[in-house]
């Protein structure tokens with residue numbers, strides 16, 4: 001049985017003091033302990049950005065790759081070893097902007113992975129430019145006259161395109177976020193958790209602005225009601241609802257058919273191809 005200390009990394013944390021990302025980090029550690037997984041049974045995958053640094057600060061398997069490309073790497077990890085709990089950690093720019101294409105098509109495929117998006121409504125690492133979730137009209141470091149286009153509503157897009165677990169959390173509601181992460185990781189199929197993560201250095205509003213608006217969904221809220229979920233997913237203003245907004249299933253997950261026709265075992269357990277045969281195959285492509 002793991003403890004919080006088992007996930008403690010020695011890396012020096014590079015976030016601004018007081019960044020709400022610290023709350024998300026704490027929620028991750030608590031969630032892993034609640035799930036009862038040991039660090040070697042988990043693999044975090046990230047790209048580039050402030051959010052993408054989170055895996056550095058947890059002692060478990062992780063792969064830190066390119067901006068926008070965490071999802072395809074996570075799919076590879078999951079294909080190679082479906083016994084690992086594979087979790088993508090990304091910023092809104094990383095996942096919805098440069099990685100938006102991967103995100104969209106992953107919704108259709110329903111792989112059994114979790115995607116956690118820190119939504120701070122800016123590109124924080126590169127000093128506050130607009131991201132796909134920046135509200136229309138907001139002035140940013142490169143958008144001097146204000147952003148000209150409306151933000152993407154990716155939680156609604158996810159529900160529309162068949163994601164069977166869609167949740168929104170708040171970085172300062174650590175215990176609530178812990179519960180969301182546990183439910184997401186245990187959900188079979190693709191699970192999406194977007195976390196409201198105010199950036200206290202480049203963001204427009206102070207923490208108080210978010211604290212006054214964030215509301216946990218009512219206890220009698222029915223997350224299987226798709227229309228109600230769409231409405232909550234698109235609500236971001238006077239109130240910002242948090243909780244499991246949508247959950248349905250079970251739905252067959254991507255790789256299910258293929259795994260049973262090709263192999264029942266993780267690819268990591270297959271014998272490597274014969275070296276001579278590999279050489280022969282490669283030689284056909286050599287000039």
Ligand SMILES: Cc1ncc(C[n+]2csc(CCOP(=O)(O)OP(=O)(O)O)c2C)c(N)n1
Pocket residue numbers: 048049050051052066067068090091092093094095098118120122123124125126131
């Ligand atoms: C392929 C590539 N494109 C662009 C960049 C520059 N870049 C690094 S981080 C970043 C945006 C970070 O914003 P976000 O993903 O929202 O994460 P945050 O820092 O806000 O957590 C950009 C544009 C890069 N490093 N690599």
Ligand code: SF4
Pocket residue numbers: 014015016018019020021050120124125198199200201202
């Ligand atoms: S720039 Fe913003 S997101 Fe990045 S560490 Fe500082 S407060 Fe956090």
